[in-house]
Amino acid sequence: MVTDTSSGGTPAIRVDGLRKSFGDGDDAVTAVDGVSFDIETGTVVGMLGPNGAGKTTTIKSILGLVIPDSGTVEIAGIDVHERPRRAYRNVGAILEGARNVYWRLTVQENLSFFAGLGGDDPDDLRERHESLLEQFGLSEYADTPVNDLSRGMKQKVSLASTLARDVDVVFMDEPTLGLDIESSLELRSELDRLADREDVTIVLCSHDMDVIETVCDSVLILNDGSVVEHDTVDSLLELFRTRDYQVTLESPVADDVLRRFERAVGADCSDDGDRVTVTFTATDGDEMYAVMDTIRDAGAELRDVESVDPDLEEVFLRLTETGDGPTDDSSAPTGTRPVPGDSDGPPTAATTEVSADGDR
Numbered sequence: 001m002v003t004d005t006s007s008g009g010t011p012a013i014r015v016d017g018l019r020k021s022f023g024d025g026d027d028a029v030t031a032v033d034g035v036s037f038d039i040e041t042g043t044v045v046g047m048l049g050p051n052g053a054g055k056t057t058t059i060k061s062i063l064g065l066v067i068p069d070s071g072t073v074e075i076a077g078i079d080v081h082e083r084p085r086r087a088y089r090n091v092g093a094i095l096e097g098a099r100n101v102y103w104r105l106t107v108q109e110n111l112s113f114f115a116g117l118g119g120d121d122p123d124d125l126r127e128r129h130e131s132l133l134e135q136f137g138l139s140e141y142a143d144t145p146v147n148d149l150s151r152g153m154k155q156k157v158s159l160a161s162t163l164a165r166d167v168d169v170v171f172m173d174e175p176t177l178g179l180d181i182e183s184s185l186e187l188r189s190e191l192d193r194l195a196d197r198e199d200v201t202i203v204l205c206s207h208d209m210d211v212i213e214t215v216c217d218s219v220l221i222l223n224d225g226s227v228v229e230h231d232t233v234d235s236l237l238e239l240f241r242t243r244d245y246q247v248t249l250e251s252p253v254a255d256d257v258l259r260r261f262e263r264a265v266g267a268d269c270s271d272d273g274d275r276v277t278v279t280f281t282a283t284d285g286d287e288m289y290a291v292m293d294t295i296r297d298a299g300a301e302l303r304d305v306e307s308v309d310p311d312l313e314e315v316f317l318r319l320t321e322t323g324d325g326p327t328d329d330s331s332a333p334t335g336t337r338p339v340p341g342d343s344d345g346p347p348t349a350a351t352t353e354v355s356a357d358g359d360r
């Protein structure tokens with residue numbers, strides 16, 4: 001089910017009928033194939049999808065870094081194609097981790113530079129910058145060149161620089177990558193604060209399902225260039241909550257009975273010598289009764305039946321039907337990654353900021 005999350009007002013981001021192909025003829029690849037969604041102001045939205053699902057292309061199209069073949073993008077009701085300067089004025093993005101800050105500049109200089117990009121006088125934002133430095137534990141490094149900092153600290157500078165000016169919409173790709181647990185938790189509460197108290201809209205791509213599950217209000221799942229789901233995290237978890245069951249049988253259960261049972265239930269049984277555990281999905285009550293009948297017919301003794309709460313990772317794998325399990329990197333959800341040479345759009349206000357590459 002694709003749900004429109006807008007509540008009637010102008011959405012922070014509106015994407016309508018976005019399409020983008022790369023290459024020609026037999027080599028053409030359709031990266032984004034008619035993507036449409038609204039993102040409500042002040043919400044944190046996780047964008048997920050297997051590798052090649054079209055996440056990067058969608059985000060780059062929203063930011064004006066890739067020119068779509070068709071479709072429109074509006075930020076706060078302003079068409080980014082018609083009025084790019086106005087549309088991108090309060091948009092920030094971290095697309096390549098710590099690479100979007102200037103490593104030869106000091107931490108403070110980076111904050112001032114990025115504040116200046118938005119047309120603000122950095123002196124007017126001194127208080128904001130001091131509080132950002134404090135929040136991210138960077139105060140004592142204010143005059144240190146970014147180059148001399150650890151990877152995690154560089155990531156924090158990158159985040160602080162994005163927030164150095166007044167932003168209404170922020171795109172973040174893997175913002176917790178390289179952060180220690182404490183900093184990652186700090187970041188999560190900072191994202192909550194930005195969305196709740198400052199009404200900032202945040203679009204987050206992360207490999208870390210835990211971050212997505214705890215920080216995001218809703219999730220947008222892309223697969224094969226299309227939106228396959230756009231719903232709240234709670235609804236998505238609810239969707240599968242009552243479908244998974246774990247049945248425990250008294251051991252021993254004869255081998256042939258186990259195999260028959262596996263075939264009937266469509267799941268693997270594990271026998272630890274004391275008990276036999278079977279986890280299966282029953283989409284309705286009839287299926288559940290059928291499983292119970294199978295257990296009775298097999299003469300197995302039922303010890304326990306429990307429903308199993310799925311986590312977001314499982315929901316994601318089912319919706320995208322990658323089905324290879326969370327350990328398979330090729331199917332795991334990922335954040336956006338840079339694709340060399342795809343910046344075929346003209347410079348925009350957003351381009352200027354997000355592609356301000358480090359001087360390594």
Ligand SMILES: Nc1ncnc2c1ncn2[C@@H]1O[C@H](COP(=O)(O)OP(=O)(O)OP(=O)(O)O)[C@@H](O)[C@H]1O
Pocket residue numbers: 022023029030031032049050051052053054055056057058334335336337339340341342
């Ligand atoms: N510049 C390009 N030239 C050719 N093909 C491209 C280009 N950019 C993206 N693609 C192709 O478009 C499809 C979608 O890519 P995209 O990078 O948007 O997916 P993604 O969901 O961000 O994947 P990942 O998680 O691997 O970063 C892929 O098949 C990719 O190979």
